[in-house]
Amino acid sequence: MNTSTDAGSNKRQHIVDTAYALFKRAGFHATGIDRIIAEADVAKMTMYRNFPSKDGLIVEVLNHRARRFDRQLDRLTQGTATPERKIRAIFDWYGRWFQRPDFHGCLFAHALAEFGDPAHPVFVAVTAQKQNLQRRFQDILAAVMPKNRAERSAAALLMLIEGATLVAQMGQGDRAIRHAWAAAQQIVESR
């Protein structure tokens, strides 16, 4: 845990990235450990030395994606000035995501579908990511509206964007983000 920490971390990260791609495409239960290590081209013990179990790996994948998502939205909203433009930037980001050929829906929503037990670590990780996104909306809106209205609007924006992601997965990504943004505008601008 001193000299070769770097090599170990590289392997570890490579496994996380490979597992992410497979989970996204085929789901969590449908993706076996054997498939992951074959695709990542590592030994099974390398995986089990870095992660306590498959569930542990899933949580790591989710947390890694959540951090990456946060960094992207941080970068995206730092450049813009007004709250409305920040919201718009986030919705635009989703719109671009929906158009990507490797878009398969929200990994966190999918995780919630497969791990419905609130006590399960995966469930907890998903909840944290969604609450984080809602808090982001709320912080943005708090600059231009009272706290209780910012909370209500943030909740609506979260539900709109989650619903849009679901609709986008069914093949209506373009219409989904346009209609979601139209509704979001009404919510943000109202009163």
Add this chain to the structure above:
Amino acid sequence: MNTSTDAGSNKRQHIVDTAYALFKRAGFHATGIDRIIAEADVAKMTMYRNFPSKDGLIVEVLNHRARRFDRQLDRLTQGTATPERKIRAIFDWYGRWFQRPDFHGCLFAHALAEFGDPAHPVFVAVTAQKQNLQRRFQDILAAVMPKNRAERSAAALLMLIEGATLVAQMGQGDRAIRHAWAAAQQIVESR
């Protein structure tokens, strides 16, 4: 297929009901055939004589729930007069659903998470159910607004309610439906 059709249908329906309860709680891939037939207390061959495969059973479960959902909303909206009250009745229905102790999120959304291939029959069944719900919203709104605005609003309502269902699964059912309805009101009433 003449005299004992009734008994056969009973078994068939019982398997569908049992599978529904298990799929809802634990997911599709995580629920094995053995578990279903044990819970339903039928022989394995009884299941495989009524359904071509596990996937076929899943599709039957989804279609059965979709029909039941449709009937419930039909009954719910037939009694009310104005479009706004119809929408309100639907949102209230969702609010009550979120509060039920056996609420585990939307089975169709979960199915979409586990069967992401657009060519898969499960994917098709899910898409049909969601399009049906959106069309319902659209038909209701078409009575009080122009067609293109009804289409846009219906899409927003669908996304709101789907997002609310996701949030509700994470334990915020009460707040979710209140905020969703507040946003829905703005969308329906606007302009």
Add this chain to the structure above:
DNA sequence: GTGATGAGACAGACCTGTCTCATCACAATG
């Protein structure tokens, strides 16, 4: 020498789907 890794056997359980055979309900017929 030391620690990470690759390769693969292995256990024990579970998966879907097929098959056989005994049993049972029930209808038609004598």
Add this chain to the structure above:
DNA sequence: CATTGTGATGAGACAGGTCTGTCTCATCAC
């Protein structure tokens, strides 16, 4: 009423595969 045919069903073995997780041993880099 008694008998016989028929189709659905229960019970469970079975095949062939996959699952997670553990173990051993050789190899390789430093």
